[in-house]
Amino acid sequence: MFGIGKEKGLVGLDIGSDSIKAIEFKTKQKDGQDVYEVMKIGLEYLPHDSIVEGTIIDSEAVAETIKLIFDGNKISNKNVAISVSGSSVIIKKLSLPAMETEELAESIIWEARHNIPYPYEETNVDYAIMKPSSQAADASVDILLVAAKKDKVSNYSNVVQQAKKNLHVIEVDVFALQNTMEINYPEVSKEKTVAIINLGANATNVIISEKETPQLFRDLAIGGALIAENIRKDLGTSSEDAEKILKGMPVADIPEEQSQSAINTNVENLFEEIEKTFSFYGAGEEEEKKIDKVFLSGGLANLKGLAKSFEDRFKIETEIFNPFRNIFYNDKKLDSTYFQELSPLFGVASGLAIRKMEE
Numbered sequence: 001m002f003g004i005g006k007e008k009g010l011v012g013l014d015i016g017s018d019s020i021k022a023i024e025f026k027t028k029q030k031d032g033q034d035v036y037e038v039m040k041i042g043l044e045y046l047p048h049d050s051i052v053e054g055t056i057i058d059s060e061a062v063a064e065t066i067k068l069i070f071d072g073n074k075i076s077n078k079n080v081a082i083s084v085s086g087s088s089v090i091i092k093k094l095s096l097p098a099m100e101t102e103e104l105a106e107s108i109i110w111e112a113r114h115n116i117p118y119p120y121e122e123t124n125v126d127y128a129i130m131k132p133s134s135q136a137a138d139a140s141v142d143i144l145l146v147a148a149k150k151d152k153v154s155n156y157s158n159v160v161q162q163a164k165k166n167l168h169v170i171e172v173d174v175f176a177l178q179n180t181m182e183i184n185y186p187e188v189s190k191e192k193t194v195a196i197i198n199l200g201a202n203a204t205n206v207i208i209s210e211k212e213t214p215q216l217f218r219d220l221a222i223g224g225a226l227i228a229e230n231i232r233k234d235l236g237t238s239s240e241d242a243e244k245i246l247k248g249m250p251v252a253d254i255p256e257e258q259s260q261s262a263i264n265t266n267v268e269n270l271f272e273e274i275e276k277t278f279s280f281y282g283a284g285e286e287e288e289k290k291i292d293k294v295f296l297s298g299g300l301a302n303l304k305g306l307a308k309s310f311e312d313r314f315k316i317e318t319e320i321f322n323p324f325r326n327i328f329y330n331d332k333k334l335d336s337t338y339f340q341e342l343s344p345l346f347g348v349a350s351g352l353a354i355r356k357m358e359e
């Protein structure tokens with residue numbers, strides 16, 4: 001499921017609850033390194049409630065939207081990589097004594113049976129051996145164990161099949177984001193402790209990595225759609241007006257200060273959730289752990305002034321994630337909005353498009 005193959009490229013397909021994003025790269029080698037160029041890109045919004053709490057409810061609407069993106073943007077490659085996240089996806093870091101590969105595989109299964117809060121038979125389990133960190137004792141090996149509930153995986157893979165695409169890779173949102181960071185911000189990711197916070201419509205993914213080694217992952221059930229819903233209730237507006245307020249557009253009969261105060265309350269709640277997540281990082285360790293840099297990605301990262309408020313509140317350098325920072329694109333041939341205001345929405349899709357077809 002998470003293997004790395006060669007050559008043939010995949011279309012990165014991020015099935016979000018607000019919109020579906022697709023992207024395809026052309027890969028070239030330069031000085032022994034992969035360089036990427038965007039060949040195809042597209043985004044379409046989903047009908048409301050097609051995906052609820054991470055479950056695809058209206059698979060026909062989702063499949064049709066996928067087809068629309070491919071047809072509308074002339075994406076002829078049918079081979080795709082998708083990702084899953086949320087409470088039915090468990091990621092655990094394990095440290096095991098160094099041992100032979102076969103023995104290791106057995107130990108990992110044992111660990112999976114004992115570490116996952118779901119019956120082992122109901123989950124798809126995979127693992128990756130992590131790059132040893134310089135401080136690690138030679139006698140141990142760090143493993144990232146990933147377990148996704150089978151019904152979650154089939155819920156997403158069925159819709160890909162329904163859209164007549166070939167599914168090659170199922171990744172986890174946070175690892176797709178990590179891939180995107182390593183390509184676009186190598187000088188930061190290699191040296192620093194970085195948090196990427198992907199603020200979507202109904203979910204927020206958080207990953208903290210130290211020098212490209214993932215340390216903490218969380219999926220929080222918060223996002224723009226939930227904030228818009230709170231604004232609707234607070235100000236007694238329609239859902240459409242609440243969404244406009246969130247996006248900083250004026251709405252008749254609602255004074256600017258009132259809109260701003262409703263947004264501020266919700267941003268404060270969001271920050272509190274993130275603060276709790278940050279407090280798990282380094283908890284129980286002797287040395288204090290510090291995050292050097294935060295990247296905000298996802299649609300809600302576009303909330304006016306959010307990066308600045310984040311920086312002020314957490315006293316950590318914060319910037320909006322640009323998944324095209326080190327990637328070539330021709331914005332005369334492709335719609336330039338994808339590389340401007342919509343770019344923070346492509347963090348996951350880009351990380352998926354980097355994956356190659358398993359051979």
Ligand SMILES: Nc1ncnc2c1ncn2[C@@H]1O[C@H](COP(=O)(O)OP(=O)(O)OP(=O)(O)O)[C@@H](O)[C@H]1O
Nearest residue numbers: 016017018019200201202203224225298299300302
């Ligand atoms: N300019 C903006 N200001 C504030 N919020 C915005 C802005 N633009 C988009 N959003 C919000 O971003 C959210 C969509 O983000 P994104 O595309 O990352 O979500 P998604 O991937 O579809 O959903 P999820 O991953 O949560 O299922 C929506 O809730 C939308 O209201």
Ligand SMILES: [Mg+2]
Nearest residue numbers: 016017200201
């Ligand atoms: Mg998303």
